[in-house]
Amino acid sequence: MNSTGRKYREERIKNSGNDIAVAIKSVSKKYRIHHEKIPSLKQTIIKLKRTTYEEFLALDNVSFSVKHGETYGIVGPNGSGKSTLLKLMAKIILPTSGEVIINGPLSALLELGAGFHPDLTGRENIYINAAILGMKKKDVDGKLNDIIEFSELERFIDTPVKNYSSGMYMRLGFSVAINVNPDILLVDEVLAVGDQAFQSKCYKVIYDFMKMGKTIIIVSHDLETISDLCSRVIFLKDGKLIDMGKPLDIVAKYRAYIEELEKKRIIEQQRAERKKIFKTVIEGNRKVVDGEEISRLSNLSIDGETINRFGSGDAEISSIGLLDKSGREISYCNYGDEVKVVYKVLFKEKVKGPIFGIRITDYRGNIIYGTNSRLKNIRTGLFKKGDEVTVAFSFKITLIGGEYSVSPAVGYNDNKTYCDWVNDMFTINVIHRNVAEGLADLNPTVSVEKSVFKK
Amino acid sequence: MFSGIKTLFSYRELLFSLTKKELKVKYRGSALGFFWSLLNPILTMLVYSFVFSIVLRAGIKEFAIFLICVLLPFNFLSNSVNYGTSSIIANSNLVNKIYFPREIIPLSIVLANLFNFLLELSALFIVLGIMGYRFYLYLYLLPVVIFIQFFLVVGMTLLVSALNVFFRDLQHLITIVMMVWFFGTPIIYPLSMVPERFQFIIKINPMTIFATYYRNIFYYVKYPEGAGFPSALETLTALGITLLIFFVGYFVFKRLEFRFAEEI
Numbered sequence: 001m002n003s004t005g006r007k008y009r010e011e012r013i014k015n016s017g018n019d020i021a022v023a024i025k026s027v028s029k030k031y032r033i034h035h036e037k038i039p040s041l042k043q044t045i046i047k048l049k050r051t052t053y054e055e056f057l058a059l060d061n062v063s064f065s066v067k068h069g070e071t072y073g074i075v076g077p078n079g080s081g082k083s084t085l086l087k088l089m090a091k092i093i094l095p096t097s098g099e100v101i102i103n104g105p106l107s108a109l110l111e112l113g114a115g116f117h118p119d120l121t122g123r124e125n126i127y128i129n130a131a132i133l134g135m136k137k138k139d140v141d142g143k144l145n146d147i148i149e150f151s152e153l154e155r156f157i158d159t160p161v162k163n164y165s166s167g168m169y170m171r172l173g174f175s176v177a178i179n180v181n182p183d184i185l186l187v188d189e190v191l192a193v194g195d196q197a198f199q200s201k202c203y204k205v206i207y208d209f210m211k212m213g214k215t216i217i218i219v220s221h222d223l224e225t226i227s228d229l230c231s232r233v234i235f236l237k238d239g240k241l242i243d244m245g246k247p248l249d250i251v252a253k254y255r256a257y258i259e260e261l262e263k264k265r266i267i268e269q270q271r272a273e274r275k276k277i278f279k280t281v282i283e284g285n286r287k288v289v290d291g292e293e294i295s296r297l298s299n300l301s302i303d304g305e306t307i308n309r310f311g312s313g314d315a316e317i318s319s320i321g322l323l324d325k326s327g328r329e330i331s332y333c334n335y336g337d338e339v340k341v342v343y344k345v346l347f348k349e350k351v352k353g354p355i356f357g358i359r360i361t362d363y364r365g366n367i368i369y370g371t372n373s374r375l376k377n378i379r380t381g382l383f384k385k386g387d388e389v390t391v392a393f394s395f396k397i398t399l400i401g402g403e404y405s406v407s408p409a410v411g412y413n414d415n416k417t418y419c420d421w422v423n424d425m426f427t428i429n430v431i432h433r434n435v436a437e438g439l440a441d442l443n444p445t446v447s448v449e450k451s452v453f454k455k
Numbered sequence: 456m457f458s459g460i461k462t463l464f465s466y467r468e469l470l471f472s473l474t475k476k477e478l479k480v481k482y483r484g485s486a487l488g489f490f491w492s493l494l495n496p497i498l499t500m501l502v503y504s505f506v507f508s509i510v511l512r513a514g515i516k517e518f519a520i521f522l523i524c525v526l527l528p529f530n531f532l533s534n535s536v537n538y539g540t541s542s543i544i545a546n547s548n549l550v551n552k553i554y555f556p557r558e559i560i561p562l563s564i565v566l567a568n569l570f571n572f573l574l575e576l577s578a579l580f581i582v583l584g585i586m587g588y589r590f591y592l593y594l595y596l597l598p599v600v601i602f603i604q605f606f607l608v609v610g611m612t613l614l615v616s617a618l619n620v621f622f623r624d625l626q627h628l629i630t631i632v633m634m635v636w637f638f639g640t641p642i643i644y645p646l647s648m649v650p651e652r653f654q655f656i657i658k659i660n661p662m663t664i665f666a667t668y669y670r671n672i673f674y675y676v677k678y679p680e681g682a683g684f685p686s687a688l689e690t691l692t693a694l695g696i697t698l699l700i701f702f703v704g705y706f707v708f709k710r711l712e713f714r715f716a717e718e719i
Contacts, residue, residue, distance in 0.1 A: 031717060087716065091554040094713045111552040119480055131472035132553055 020103060021184050021215040022066040022089060027098030029059040029084050029239075058084040060239040061098070066232075068104075068183075069213040073226040073247060075254045076236035077261070082219045085236070086110060086186050089217065104215075107133055107182035112173030118162035122153055125161055126176055133180045143179045151175035152198070171198060178205045184215045203229075227251045266364050314349040315383070315410045315419035320426045323392075332429035333397050335441075340394045341426070343408045347387040353413035354380055356391040361405050361424070368404060368439060374415065398441045401432030459709065462556050469555055473563035478570060492571050493578055496526055503643055515645065516678050520586070523579065524673035525642045525666040528601075531572040532608050532662065533633045535565045539612035540619045540626045547719040557712045558705075561616040565609050572601075583673060593672045600668045603697055607661055610701035613708040620711065620718050641666050647681050661700075664693035 032053040059081045066072050074082045087093045088100050090108035115132045116125045126147055130140045140147075148157050151172045153164075161169060187206075206229060209216060220226055226233055226247060233250035235243040237257075243250055320343040324330050333339050341358055357372025371393070373380055383389065391408070405424035412419065432441075463470070482489055500523045507513045507522075515521050539561045543550060546560050576597075583590045619625040640662040641649070649657050657663050664685045675682035685693070 092551065092716045108553065111548065114552040115546070115549045117476060117480055120476065124476075124479070128472050128476050131469040132549060132555060134466075134469075134555070137468050137472075 019067050020065050020101070021068045021070070022103070022217065023099075023101040024062055024064050024085070024089075025099040025101070026061050026063050027059055027085075027088060027095045027100060028057065028061055029081070029088065029093070030096040031056045031058050058239050059088070059095075062236075062239070062241045063098075064234060064241065064244060066215055066217060068215050070232060071210055071216045071218065071230045073230035073233040073250075074217065074219045074236060075221075075223065075226055075233060075250065076242075077258065079238075080236040081239040082236055083110070083188060084239075086188050086217070086219055090186055102184065104183035105134075106184040106186065107177070107180045108186040108188075109174075109177045110186065110188045112170045112177060113161075114173075116161050116169065116173065119160055121160055122151075122157040122164070122172055123148075125172070129173065129176045130180070133177060134182075135180055147175045147179050150178070150201070167195070174202060178202075178209075182214070185209060185217070187216065187218045187220075189220055223251045223255060263363055269365075309420070309422045311410070311418040311420035312412075313420065314351050315345050315347045315354060317408050317410060317420050317422050317425070318344045318346050320344075320406065320408055320422075322426070322428055332431060335397060335399070335401065335430060335432040337397050338394070339397055340392045341406055341408075341428075342390060342392045343425075345389045345391060345410050345420075347383045347385055347389070350382070350384055351412065351419060352382050354383065354419065355411040355413060355415060356380065356389075357409045357411065358393050359407045359409070360399075360428070361407070362439065363403050363405070366439065368399065372409075372411070374413075397428075397430055398443070399428075399430045399432070400436055400438065400441055401430050404428045404430065456705070459556070459705075463558065463562075466556055466559055470559050470563055470566070473559060474566040474570070477563055477567035481567070489574065493575060496523060496530060496575060499526060507643065513644075517586070517674075520583070520588070520677075521645075521670070521674050522643060525640070525669050527572060527575050527579065528604060528665060528669055529637065529640060529642055529662065530575075531568050532604070532611070533637065534571075535568045535608045535612045536615055536629060536633060538568070539564045540615045540629050543616050543620050543715055544623075544719055550715050550719060557715060558613060558708055561612045561708075562609065565605075565612050568608075569605065579673070587677065588673065589676045590673050592676050596668060597672055600665055600672075603694060604662075604665050606701040607665075607697040610697070610704035612704070614700070614704035617704075617708040617711045617715075620715050636660070636662065639663075641670075645670075645681050658689060659692075659696070661693035661696045664689055 033056050034053045062081075062085065074085065076082050084093070086108065087110070088095055089102065090106065090110065091100075091102075092108075092110075113125075113129065115129055117128065120128070123144075126144065127137065127140055130147075131137070148154055151168075151174075153168055153172055156164065156168065161172070164172070203225075206216065210229070216229070218226065218229060230247045232244065233247045234241060235250050235254050235257075243253055320341070321329050322331070322333065323340040323342055324333070325338045327340075330339070343358075345356070355372050355374045357370065357375075359370035360368045362368055373391075404427065406426040406428060407421065407423045408425055409421040410419040411417065411421075482491065500519050503522050504519045507515065508518045542560050542564050543557065549555075549560070550557065580590065615625060615629055619629075639657060639660055641657065646654075646657070646663065646667060667683075667685050671682055671684050
């Protein structure tokens with residue numbers, strides 16, 4: 001009790017000069033992650049087996065304060081410590097170090113319908129849930145009709161909640177929770193309740209709370225909600241406070257961060273998938289070009305990525321580049337430019353009728369376009385050892401702005417096996433000022449006409 | 456401690472609400488409802504009566520009454536402790552999501568069992584009245600004994616409910632402990648039957664002293680053979696041990712309470 005008093009101070013708003021609702025002062029929270037299950041009594045008493053655990057820093061020296069009447073948003077990836085922070089404010093757990101100061105009655109909506117008992121009716125559960133949230137019975141009596149009406153469960157209110165759908169359950173939980181009427185409200189990802197109509201009702205309630213000058217702290221992955229509702233936003237990552245400021249700025253930063261993360265994840269996933277495909281292709285290759293040292297090229301690396309390349313090595317792609325109309329090498333191009341993708345191939349062995357191709361993929365690994373000399377009906381003829389060839393694909397860039405990868409390849413004329421395939425050898429940056437989305441530019445003309453009705 | 460009681464008082468509605476829930480849930484969906492709670496001690500009574508009066512012929516007059524007037528108080532203890540042990544874990548969704556004084560959970564279980572106990576006692580009064588027991592002679596002592604026993608039950612329940620969060624196998628141990636406690640309390644036998652050299656051990660157990668009071672209040676008013684209230688010293692010892700268990704339970708609980716949410 002003394003130890004809790006030191007770390008968690010709850011002060012009624014006696015001193016009106018204090019306009020801070022929540023103050024978090026260099027708060028850290030360490031969790032122990034047990035490697036085994038909960039230690040048994042026997043183990044602890046005999047100490048034969050010392051249980052091993054790791055310490056995990058869920059929050060690392062976080063400080064900020066929320067003034068009365070402010071709406072704060074907390075964003076961050078999973079495991080960044082958002083929920084831990086809310087639990088600390090709600091007094092459910094204590095900080096390992098630092099101080100949490102709360103001025104005024106606080107209610108935490110960390111879970112809707114916490115403590116609902118399935119065998120009891122909706123009405124009975126309203127009373128229990130309200131009591132758990134700190135409401136007095138006579139207050140509940142007065143608000144009972146409001147609560148039931150808000151939940152839209154009039155017909156089912158005397159049915160045991162085990163017969164409720166999950167949506168009904170959440171609606172009832174939300175209806176009770178918003179009637180508690182605290183000064184400080186903590187909301188953890190519970191606004192996405194029920195259908196559209198009910199959700200807009202929920203938002204209206206939150207707006208009303210804001211108008212009443214209540215302090216609200218919201219954790220959400222829904223960035224639209226955060227930017228709509230909040231006056232300030234905190235960006236948490238790995239338990240650290242990365243940034244704090246105006247909602248639009250922080251949300252933009254966070255969005256950039258998750259996009260980057262998503263990109264990495266997708267690339268990683270694509271790599272793993274391609275590795276699998278390459279393995280099958282290489283094995284196929286091996287069967288056809290029996291006896292040749294076909295894995296030679298796959299040991300070559302470009303940017304340390306050996307899996308990016310495979311083939312027999314009878315021909316090698318030595319360089320690649322992007323040229324503009326006048327033949328100058330460029331690093332990016334504009335939408336609509338006439339450009340050439342050019343690569344050089346050096347033959348190490350005699351190859352008859354090779355096929356030259358390219359493939360263009362977006363950063364997710366979707367194939368945007370691919371073609372080769374055979375599909376374009378070009379006969380390539382016979383190449384001797386030492387021959388060097390320049391292959392050019394000229395086209396008009398009609399790609400939506402962004403980054404695209406180019407993979408050039410030289411294949412045998414069986415159309416199945418390869419001399420050399422270099423994956424994602426080159427990146428094209430396309431700048432596109434028109435706003436559009438998707439993969440292809442269909443370049444539509446748009447018209448809007450008003451219909452004329454006859455009476 | 457006092458601030459703790461103050462907080463608890465401000466949460467009294469939650470405590471009663473949860474107690475009510477505990478009782479409602481227990482009897483919801485069973486046609487006989489509350490009578491189930493009577494059926495259990497009645498059946499136990501019948502079995503023991505058969506064994507001790509007919510098979511073993513212990514020679515105790517109206518054994519059923521002899522037994523039940525102590526069995527009911529003991530059941531109050533053992534039911535509270537048995538249900539209380541896993542109560543924090545069973546309510547993990549609450550403990551993890553909402554703040555309120557955690558002792559409300561085990562306390563609501565104790566209160567629900569106390570309510571049951573009192574109902575059972577009133578049923579017992581009717582039976583005693585019909586059978587011509589002058590149970591009203593010492594009835595004024597009953598609230599005092601129940602009040603003191605209540606602290607023992609609360610202390611034990613708080614202690615085991617808190618420890619069980621950290622040592623989950625405690626609930627298996629508790630079943631055994633409660634069995635030993637049952638036989639270590641003069642419930643199915645009179646205290647006078649215990650050999651002199653074991654009396655001391657048996658009397659350390661505060662439940663023994665409470666049992667003697669209950670039996671004097673209810674049973675010995677009709678069959679005074681073996682009657683006799685515990686001495687002042689014995690009573691004070693029982694009171695002391697009860698308070699010790701209560702405070703140990705309370706402080707252990709308070710000490711561990713803030714780690715519950717992390718452990719479950």
